Amino acid sequence: MVVQFDCFAGATETAMTGAWLALGVDVAQLRQVLAPFVPEDISRIQVCRVGVNGVQAARVTVDVVGAEERLSFARARTMIRSSSLPAPVVEKTDAALQALDTARQQVAGALQKDDTYKHDMDMGALVRIVTAISGWYLIGEPNCQVSEVVVGTGVDVSSDGLTFNPSPVIAELLTGFVTRSRAGGCALVSEPAAAILRSLCRRGPAASLVTEKIGYSTDKRATPVPDLMRVQLGQAVSSSPMGESRKSVPGQFIVETNIDDMNPEWAGYIVPRLLEVGASDAYLVPIIMKKGRPGIQLRVLCRGDRLEVVKHEIFRQTSSIGLRYYEIQKEALSRRFETVDTPYGEVTVKIAYRGDVVLNVAPEYEDCRALAQAHDVPLKLVYQAALRQIELQALQSQG
Secondary structure, three states: EEEEEEEEEEOOOOHHHHHHOOOOOOHHHHHHHHHHHHOOEEEEEEEEEEEEEEEEEEEEEEEEEEOOOOEHHHHHHHHHHHOOOOHHHHHHOOOOOOHHHHHHHHHHHHHHHHHOOOEEEEHHHHHHHHHHHHHHHOOOEEEEEEEEEEEEEOEEEEOEEEOOOOHHHHHHHHOOOOOOOOOOOOOOOOOHEEEEHHEEEOOOOOOOEEEEEEEEEEEOOOOOOOEEEEEEEEEOOOOOOHHHHHHEEEEEEEEEEEEEEOOOHHHHHHHHHHOOOOOEEEEEEEEEEEEHHHEEEEEEEEEEEHHHHHHHHHHHOOOOOOOOEEEEEEEEEEEEEEEEEOOEEEEEEEEEEEEEEEEEEEEHHHHHHHHHHHHOOOOOHHHHHHHHHEEEEEEEOOO
């Protein structure tokens, strides 16, 4: 199952919540998921159906008592991690907060040492982020993608003075996504919405989609185009013919450094940090360095547009004082996703092929993990059930 956001009027976190409701998420269930974190007397969700240029859309407002309270990112992430929210909501919300914090750090650079640097967010934004990601959880934790994100132009007034659209923080959060500017002199994308997109959605061009259901949401903003977000639910398919399934991925770099003087406890922290700032892959290799000292080699794969960010993060997070990097050629198999029914529930299966030959079939880990926990069975049983089902489907298609 795949969800695609069509953000032709930008994106806000409340429009994303409305999108899930337009696809069929029940608002009562949404309130129930949120209750352990923000009870109804603290956060009130209101939903109505409105018409926008002849299209019915879901409009959501999230009113939060104490919405202006300032929270450091560290405190906000601690609140999420220590909450009783479902584990997938905690994971994706934490990733969104980390992405937002990292983007602000990248934009501020050395200004972070200035007392005026804002290393915080407000409670209202935190609740709206959690609400939107809870909608994703209730719809079934689908893989998500974005066709393109339309961003605003012109100049706005912020607490830091005049700023251009999209703001530097939003531009940083949307690196790797397909974006397009639209004239009109206003902001179209909010920082929380950009952070949610980065947490939930794959970067790059959207894969071809067989649409099964469509919904619309709105914030009723005065935008240069109708203020609508379209969301499509369906199944992803390969965008290339079977005979053209070898994909050369340009602009890929390997960055590596050898370290023998770093606290080993830091090693477990650096890999997820690198993935968060845009690395495609990162891993540690034990090595023996000069004079027989044990050490580790950190190796990172990243796109060219994330190279400087990755290098900076390595120097920030490790004791390394030097690194090497070089461009490589990367080939990726074409892939498609199918959903199979198992005794435990639906599982998304990734199928990779070269030419017309299927080479790998793999159930998606997150689907299997959630079902194994829900049914209190070993994870391997869910994997085996999914593989049996895909083999059965293959035999039926041949017959």
